[in-house]
Amino acid sequence: MLLEGKTVLITGASQGIGRAAAVECARAAANVAINYLGDEAEAESVVAEIRSLGREAIAIRSDVADPASAPAFVAAAVTAFGGVDVFVSNAGICPFHAFLDMPVAVLDRTMRVNLHGAYYMVQAAANQMVAQGRGGSIVAVSSISALVGGEYQTHYTPTKAGVHSLMQSCAIALGRHGIRCNSVLPGTIQTAINKDDLADPEKRARMAARIPLGRLGVPEDLAGPILFLASDMARYVTGAALLVDGGAFVNLQ
Numbered sequence: 001m002l003l004e005g006k007t008v009l010i011t012g013a014s015q016g017i018g019r020a021a022a023v024e025c026a027r028a029a030a031n032v033a034i035n036y037l038g039d040e041a042e043a044e045s046v047v048a049e050i051r052s053l054g055r056e057a058i059a060i061r062s063d064v065a066d067p068a069s070a071p072a073f074v075a076a077a078v079t080a081f082g083g084v085d086v087f088v089s090n091a092g093i094c095p096f097h098a099f100l101d102m103p104v105a106v107l108d109r110t111m112r113v114n115l116h117g118a119y120y121m122v123q124a125a126a127n128q129m130v131a132q133g134r135g136g137s138i139v140a141v142s143s144i145s146a147l148v149g150g151e152y153q154t155h156y157t158p159t160k161a162g163v164h165s166l167m168q169s170c171a172i173a174l175g176r177h178g179i180r181c182n183s184v185l186p187g188t189i190q191t192a193i194n195k196d197d198l199a200d201p202e203k204r205a206r207m208a209a210r211i212p213l214g215r216l217g218v219p220e221d222l223a224g225p226i227l228f229l230a231s232d233m234a235r236y237v238t239g240a241a242l243l244v245d246g247g248a249f250v251n252l253q
C-alpha cells in the first residue's frame with residue numbers, strides 16, 4: 001500500500017477535490033485528518049467513509065485564513081495519529097466577480113483563504129515535519145488558473161499562481177529536510193465551487209468541447225495525481241507542477 005503507516009492532513013476536505021483525495025489516501029492505507037469550514041455532517045460523512053475503509057480519521061472545523069488555525073490543525077493530527085507525513089493544502093474559494101467593480105472584501109477574503117491560508121498551513125505542517133526528522137510530502141492544489149486568466153477570476157487567478165510559486169520556493173527551503181513540495185493544477189472540475197458558473201448547460205458543453213479528453217473533470221480525477229505526489233512513487237519529484245486538466249491548457253486553437 002502506497003501510504004501504509006502514514007498520516008495525511010488535508011484542508012478543505014469535507015467535499016469536492018479534498019474529499020476525493022482524503023478517501024483515496026485512506027484507500028492507500030493512510031490515516032487522515034481533514035480540515036473544513038462547511039457543513040459538519042458532510043465532514044463527519046468523510047470520517048465515516050474513511051473508517052469504513054479500515055483507517056482512522058478526524059475532522060477539525062476551522063478557517064484556514066486564521067493564522068491560529070494552522071498550528072491547531074497540525075497539533076490535533078499529531079495528538080490523534082502521532083505525526084504528519086503528507087500535507088495537502090486544498091481549501092479554496094472562487095466567488096466569481098467582474099474586475100472593474102470588485103469589492104475590496106471579496107478580493108481580501110479570496111487572497112486570505114487561498115494564499116495566506118495555504119501559507120500558514122504549509123508552514124505549520126513543514127515545521128512539524130522538520131521536527132520529526134523523517135521528511136515528508138506537501139502537495140498544494142493550485143490550478144490551471146496559475147497559468148491562464150479568467151475574466152471573472154482576477155482576484156482568484158493570482159492566488160493560484162501564488163500557491164504554485166509557494167511550492168517552488170518551499171521545495172528549495174525544505175529539500176534539505178527531505179520534504180518534497182509540489183502542486184497539482186486542475187482544469188475545470190465539477191464541484192460546489194463552480195456549480196453556479198456551470199449551471200448553464202450550453203456553457204458546460206462549450207467548455208467540454210474545448211477539452212481534448214472530451215469532458216469536464218470530476219473530483220476523483222485529482223485523487224490519483226495527489227496520491228502519486230504524496231507517495232514515494234514520486235520520491236525524486238519536488239518543485240513540480242502537474243496539470244490535471246484533460247488537456248485543456250495545450251488546446252489553444
Ligand SMILES: NC(=O)C1=CN([C@@H]2O[C@H](COP(=O)(O)OP(=O)(O)OC[C@H]3O[C@@H](n4cnc5c(N)ncnc54)[C@H](O)[C@@H]3O)[C@@H](O)[C@H]2O)C=CC1
Nearest residue numbers: 012014016017037038063064091092143186188189191193
Ligand atoms: N473545481 C475546480 O474547477 C477547481 C478547483 N481548484 C481548487 O481546488 C480546491 C478545492 O476546490 P473544490 O473541491 O473545487 O471546491 P469545493 O467548494 O467543493 O471545496 C472547497 C473546500 O474548501 C473548504 N473551505 C472553503 N473555505 C475554507 C476556509 N476558509 N477554511 C477551511 N476550509 C475552507 C470547504 O469547506 C470545502 O471543503 C480549491 O483550492 C480550488 O481553488 C483548482 C482548479 C479547478
Ligand SMILES: C[C@H](O)[C@@H]1OC(=O)[C@H](O)[C@@H]1O
Nearest residue numbers: 094143145187188193194
Ligand atoms: C472554479 C473554477 O471553475 C475553476 O477554478 C479553477 O481554478 C479553474 O481554472 C476553473 O476556472
